[in-house]
Amino acid sequence: MQKFSLNPDFVLQDETSLRELFPATHDLAVQKCQSTLDKHARDFIGRSPFLCLGTQGLDGKADVSPRGDPAGFVKILDQETLAIPDRPGNNRLDSLSNILANPSVGLLFMIPGFDDTLRVNGTADLVVDPELLKAMSINDRAPKVAIVVKVTSVFMHCAKAFRRSHLWDPSRFQDRSEMPSLINIIMDQTTGAPDDATDMKALDDKLEEDYKRTLY
Structure with missing residues (x-):
């Protein structure tokens, strides 16, 4: 495959140039962003068996990791705090190492059959509190670490991407x-x-x- 080269004349260099390409943000798109987990966000998280966790290290390298368990696996500790169990994986520890270097995280919650998603941003700590880990046990096996996220913003995301992709359509x-x-x-x-x-x-x-053998 031939190597692709960007033409620098067509590379955006600043936010002003970017925003000139698009209409102004709709008021509701701004207003919908909440700072706490309201009843709708809590209900969505309680139904979700899957999320994507976005992290970034101090070197600027980004990573996105899938996290899945039975619906309700993410524990809502209060209106501003949630906890994600870290289940056995390949032990690369990319996300966990990134969190130690840079606590900012982004979460995307999904529910099978729902075309809309929930986005949560915040800062994370790696926690080994035995009581918290025990509450996240499955088949009597507790996770070694919980990712505890202090929420800074949360909002529903529209269905356009899922509608375009037909992600849940069995015929696709x-x-x-x-x-x-x-x-x-x-x-x-x-x-x-x-x-x-x-x-x-x-x-x-x-x-x-x-x-x-190792799922939990």
């Missing part, structure tokens, strides 16, 4: 088998995937067993 679902499996892709990118289909299936089966 793609066949996962049209791409290699996760472990196949990772091995292609690293040590090289085995050519033998039987060997590859054994690796796929091993990953599935690992999911069952």
Whole structure:
């Protein structure tokens, strides 16, 4: 694939140039931003089994991490504070390390079948309070860390992106088998995937067993 080069003549350099391209923000888009978790935000979070967590390190590198559990897994501690359990993963600890370096976080809550989403911004701490962690246990296994977020802004986000993408429309679902499996892709990118289909299936089966063993 040929390398792409940006033409600097068409790169925006300041916010004034950006805003000249768009109409003024609608009053409601400004007014809808809240500083606390009202009853609608709390209800949305209580129904959500999935969120995306955005973080950024001191070096400016950004990261977005998916977080999922049964609906209501994010605990609302008060109108300005929520807690996210950190479940077992690959131990890269990208999000957690970023939070230690830069506590600013952005959250995007989703509910299957809902085209609108909830956006929450705030500052995060990594907490190991045994009582809090115990309250987040699943199958008698508590998380090692809770991400406690002090909310600074919260607002509902419109459905346009989900409507355009048809994300929840079963007729638009793609066949996962049209791409290699996760472990196949990772091995292609690293040590090289085995050519033998039987060997590859054994690796796929091993990953599935690992999911069952380490999910919580």
